[in-house]
Amino acid sequence: MDPLTRLELIWPGKRSNHSAAFPRLTADASRSYHSPHSEHRTASYDNHLIFGENLLALQSLKEQYEERFTCIYIDPPYNTGQVFDQYDDGLDHGSWLSFMKERLHLFHQLLKEDGTLWISIDDDESHYLKVVCDEIFGRHNFVSNIVWIKKSSPSNDARWISDTHDHILVYAKDKTLWRPNKLPRTQEQNKIYKHSDEYDGVDAQGVFYGRGPWFPGDMTVKTISESALYPITTPSGRKVRPAAGRAWVYTEERFRELVADHRITFGKSGNNKPCIKRFLTEIEEKGVVPRSVWHYSEVGENRNARQEVKKLNATNPFATPKPEKLIKRILEIATKEGDYVLDAFAGSGTTGAVAHKMRRNWVMIERGEHCHTHIWTRMKKVIDGEDNGGITKEVAWSGGGGFSYHVVKETN
Template sequence: MSNQNFNEKLIALLKTNPDFVDESGELLPAAVKDHAWKLDHNLIRLLLSDPKIKSTFFDEIDEHWVFNHNTFIDYITAKNFLANSYTQFRNKIGLNIDGKFLRERGEVSLVWPYKDCVLEGGQTKEEEKRKEIFFNEILAQDEINRMFDPKVLTNWKRHTAAGEEEVSDIKRDDNGTIRENLIIKGNNLIALHTLKQQFRGQVKLIYIDPPYNTGGEANIFTYNNTFNHSSWLTFMKNRLDVAKQFLRDDGFIAISIDNYELLYLGTLADEVFGRENRISVLTIVHHPAGKTNNNFFATSNEFMVVYAKNKELAKINFFEMSKETEKTYNEKDEISRYKLENLMRKGETRNARREDRPKQFYPIYVSKDLKQISLTKEEDYHEVYPIENGTEWVWTNSPSTFQQKLDTNEIVVKRHKDGHIQIFFKRRITEYKGLRPKTTWTEKKYNATQHGTRLLEKILGRKSFSYPKSLYTVVDIVKITTDPGDIILDFFAGSGTTGHAVLELNKQDGGTRQFILVEQLDEHISVCKERLEKVTAQEGFLSGNFVSCELKEYNQTYMDKIQAAQSSEELVALWKNIAESSFLNWYVNAETPQEAVQDFIAIDDLEAQKHLLVELLDKNQLYVNLSEIEDADFAVSEKDKALNKKFYGE
């Protein structure tokens, strides 16, 4: 067997293990080597399955086969082992270093869309999946030097109920904090680093609904298959680490998540925010009818993980009285509205039996006409104990507290048709302090179909976004974690539900809460702006004005062109243009030798070719750094220069 045929056989065998291939089915030698160093049983068993491969990498000793892992590792590390077009191109252009693909060395995960979010023609079901796929690339720390520097902001617009206006100023409060509702377009990790200087320690609530990494139909974002648990956790950790810096000491972060990543997210959030600061994991029933995504349970809920920046300082608000509860206060006197509640405490309530609280088991004496009530035994009075069906319960109050209520006319006695006497006290509406939020949210208003999808369709007049959250899920988490003047941040803005929720709550309580939304997809940004413009005009939200801007692109412009390319020929032309006019990674050969072009075309996989071109670009130069705002090469307008100075407080 020739060496080439042996290579092909070995590669084909290794590719049968999904741990050894990338999203396009190409072999990952580094993953294979890692398993070889660990003497992984699955790898050894795989190699033993082929007689020729077995005889090459194993030594027979006394009828036992011993894996010669050094020989195996040396073999797959050799340059001619992977001699396909994909690897040859990477070697020639400089994307392989020390025998490793760069994405295997990384610690920071960046994500870019390479297909805009679109609804395919003819889709009518809400469950049908959008075509929305992302590049993800993990960068090593040594490849990051200026990526997280503040960026130039451009394309400024102020949006009001009357339409768009030019931005001339950035509003601030007396403490110098920016007091504008903001929508910012750009990679959310880089945008967070851009914003942190202005909003560090200023945000009361971060609410995010990140990609769930399920791969299923219900997932808002569909990532390529190597965006697995470890990559997803890297992606999330990068963002949570910087997001924590935005929170006030009494602030909260709430993260919507499904069961696929709940446990992973919990472990990660414990690390970032501290397990001692975990408030709760809420269960939100957002699809009461259930959605069948597998062969087991119909999914009717998702989760919301809630952490405090500092649990000792954090405080939640209670829910206000519902209209249904308000209706139960159906009595009224000269003091206020009230409802009658049974003075007898009974049932499974803690400390409700006589043996639990013997001092609250005592007789109450009631005259025959029910007009006189006393704790002192009187002749011809009814003696009433908290006893029902032979069970001895207790009164709600001690004798002294009962007497106080009696003296202030807060006790009412009624006789039932069967003749037994029941004692009530007045529960006044003014005593209501609010309803403590529960860990399970089941009300109809949390239905994502009715109050998410259909609500958005009604606002926009069309279906343009799949699986938006129920508006009232977000309204309620904002309601219980913020006060009227607080700042709320959402760096996975999606359809703009968080911004809408902030405006809705401000309308309810007259607040001036402020939202900051970050999103990188053009389609999502368009939906956000249109939604908030329309609800501001339709609902009369006084706090609905907002400012939009975006990170000024440099290499990001080429990301957009790569995503739009339809053929290998377009990509080759784009590659040459990139080499001439953009910032390439330092290790990339800027020339385009003909043999490299041939290898590139021979890959014959448009998506794989797009991935390769993305890797050429220096991620430190995706956007124009603020420090380079005066550089003529970046053509920053005088207007943008002035607004950036105002935004950054210079």
């Protein structure tokens, strides 16, 4: 065991192990579904919907899918003591921890070497769950506790403090191997790039030339190097130096090259301290490093998720769905097209729907009857191109693909 995890969390029943079952996974072609449109059939896919207890399903997946998943996302019952329309959410604390522990071991085995596990959870169990995850994945493989601001308005009837965020615990199977994908820049982030150069323009054919909009970036750093304290004369004739305790980021020679290349600005008056022009065209493709707080304005809130599932099933909407945008953000960071994504607590099938639209392979497991009434029907709509909600437009999804359906049962 990794020396950092020697501090072990103990609870009654921790050592009992229920996982020595014999699962039997049976495919049922009559409930599998593939796009009837031939133009959609060309791309290869490997998607599976499994109806039944996830502990059994995960054990049976080990044979073919060990170390196959690039991303496992789960949204397990949070152990809030509530009863929802589609499932119950109340175990005693120790039983819930044992329940999670057994499944976490299997997630670990199913993850690829450079794969990651993402767990949605709230304050009821998150801190205990973190310690259990540390024990199984190793504290050194903990990546982040992402805070998702899940509500835009407070619950005014809260007795203590209005619960406004969920946690998303992120673990890498091997943190030395895993690197997150950068996120595309948003319009909001691009807004500050509004200055333009007199060197930009449109040629006779109407084609734009130049470097486009820029943002004036600081040209000083904290690290002091004597050679980077030289005076600079502004176009207006003023001599300027870096502020006390700072130095220019460029050598004098490099600075002159940048001036010659029109990459330095002294402001409209020509009298300001120099700034480096950061051109949007040059930084756009580099993307943005993911941050640990996710706001509902970027990734949706619970209310959006409820609207999404209501559109899919107006008479009996799923009680606790996640917004498609939230799952899209996770898959953007953790996967690329063609990778394998697993959700063993599928609920209304958000993970599969998003993974499908983003052209990832997926496996979903759900033991409730809503596996058929909600997930199956949702995935059919996605495949038939009849789901125009969630992230459909953003990722230009128009239908296609399919999935195989299986039932998992315990055998003697």
